[in-house]
Amino acid sequence: MIKKYEPLTESYYYILLCLYKGPNHGYGIMQDAMKFSNNRVKIGSGTMYTAVSKMIKKDWIRDSITTDDSDDRRRTYEITKEGTDILYGEIERLKELLNSAKLIEDKI
Amino acid sequence: MGKELKKSYRTYMAWNYEKEEDFINENSNGGWQLIKGGCFHSVYEKDDSKKYVYKIDYNPKTIRESIEKKRYIEMFEDLGWEYINSTYNGWNYFRKEYDENSDASEYEIYTDHSSYREMLDRWCKLGKVIFAVELIISLLYTFIAIKHMDIIIGIEAVLFWGLSVWIKKGLDIMNGKMQDK
Numbered sequence: 001m002i003k004k005y006e007p008l009t010e011s012y013y014y015i016l017l018c019l020y021k022g023p024n025h026g027y028g029i030m031q032d033a034m035k036f037s038n039n040r041v042k043i044g045s046g047t048m049y050t051a052v053s054k055m056i057k058k059d060w061i062r063d064s065i066t067t068d069d070s071d072d073r074r075r076t077y078e079i080t081k082e083g084t085d086i087l088y089g090e091i092e093r094l095k096e097l098l099n100s101a102k103l104i105e106d107k108i
Numbered sequence: 109m110g111k112e113l114k115k116s117y118r119t120y121m122a123w124n125y126e127k128e129e130d131f132i133n134e135n136s137n138g139g140w141q142l143i144k145g146g147c148f149h150s151v152y153e154k155d156d157s158k159k160y161v162y163k164i165d166y167n168p169k170t171i172r173e174s175i176e177k178k179r180y181i182e183m184f185e186d187l188g189w190e191y192i193n194s195t196y197n198g199w200n201y202f203r204k205e206y207d208e209n210s211d212a213s214e215y216e217i218y219t220d221h222s223s224y225r226e227m228l229d230r231w232c233k234l235g236k237v238i239f240a241v242e243l244i245i246s247l248l249y250t251f252i253a254i255k256h257m258d259i260i261i262g263i264e265a266v267l268f269w270g271l272s273v274w275i276k277k278g279l280d281i282m283n284g285k286m287q288d289k
Contacts, residue, residue, distance in 0.1 A: 011220050026186035045187040045202075046165055046217035049180050050226050053169075075182050 008090050011043050011051050016060065016087040019079040023064040026052075027074075052077065060086055112154035114140055119148050122231050123281040125164050125199070132162040136206075144193050145201035159206040161215045163189070166231050168198035189217075225286045235279045242272040 008016070014033035018024055024032070026048055033041045043051075055061045060083030064076045079087070120128040132142050132150075139156035145164065170177040171194075181191045184202050192201035204215060218224035249265035252258070 009220055009222050011223065026183045027188075030187060042213050042216075042219055044213075044217045044219040045184040045189055046227060047219045047223040048187065049167075049183040050223040052183065053176065053179065074186060075179065 007093065008086070009051070010037075010041050011047050012055065013087075013090060014041055014043065015048070015051055015055070016079060016083055016090075019061055019077055020084065020087055023076045023078040025074040025076045029077075055083065058082075113143075114152040114154070116150045116152060117148065118150065121278060122166070122235070123278040123285075125166070129162060129164050132164075133160075136160045136162060136203075142192065142201065142203070145199070146195055147197065147199065160203040161206050163202045163204075163215075163217050165200045165202065165217060166198055166227055167200055168230060168234065170194045170200055171196070171198050184217075188214075228282050228286050232279060232282050235275060235282065239272065239275045239279060242268060242275055246272050 011033075014036065015029055017036065018029045018032040021032070026045075030043050030048065033043055052061065056063075056077075059080055061077050061079050064078035118128075118131070132145070135142065135152060136159055139154060140152040141155045141158065141160060142150060142162055143153045144151040167180055170180060177194070180200075184191060189202040189204050192203060194200045202217075207214075213219070218227065246265060246268040249261055249268055253262035253265050
């Protein structure tokens, strides 16, 4: 049976997490991912492009039309309903992983 | 205003693209800044005032899909890269001014294994088609050469076999890169 939620790569996960907060552009996503991960996850342009174009194809995110900041011509992205479901699924999976570790924590 | 220009007729193969990247970066250190990259022909401009880090990236979507090309270039620009040009066959050149105080990660475009592999795989898909075509031509030429006992066609067949082996080697090198980074 094919699993509904495949584990996401860190880049995918952080991009979805950042866009869950609200529409953002590439630079904003990169900054947020760094902030969330204490400077550990830095997403490069090639990785960001590959992830974003893949997720657009999968309909997890889409181009967002910004109405405010008319002079800001940067391309921004937003999360879709499907992407939100994927993100929730991943968060559940991560919680389960963490809980599993806690079960044997005293033995580590 | 007119800066000194230098043309370079240097060719490189997809599986050696990092070597070309190194070569371009060495030129930048020496004050020659790439202003147009190409698989056969590049142009440099003399400028000693700056130092850049150059990157070559393969993305065949820039050949025909103009919307995707725009998205691609904008993403690089958004993350601080200056777009230089694209070749007819999907290679793209970018640069960022070098700052010795910056972290090395500032100049990485692939920051996880899976996306790096995907980029190489985009080329390998094309490489496999070229290899298959070469192989068919080689077989065809061999067959005709034997049937007609024609030495010229025989020589051509050998050349095509050589090309096939060469492309197969390139594919193996690309596959090697996918394994070990």
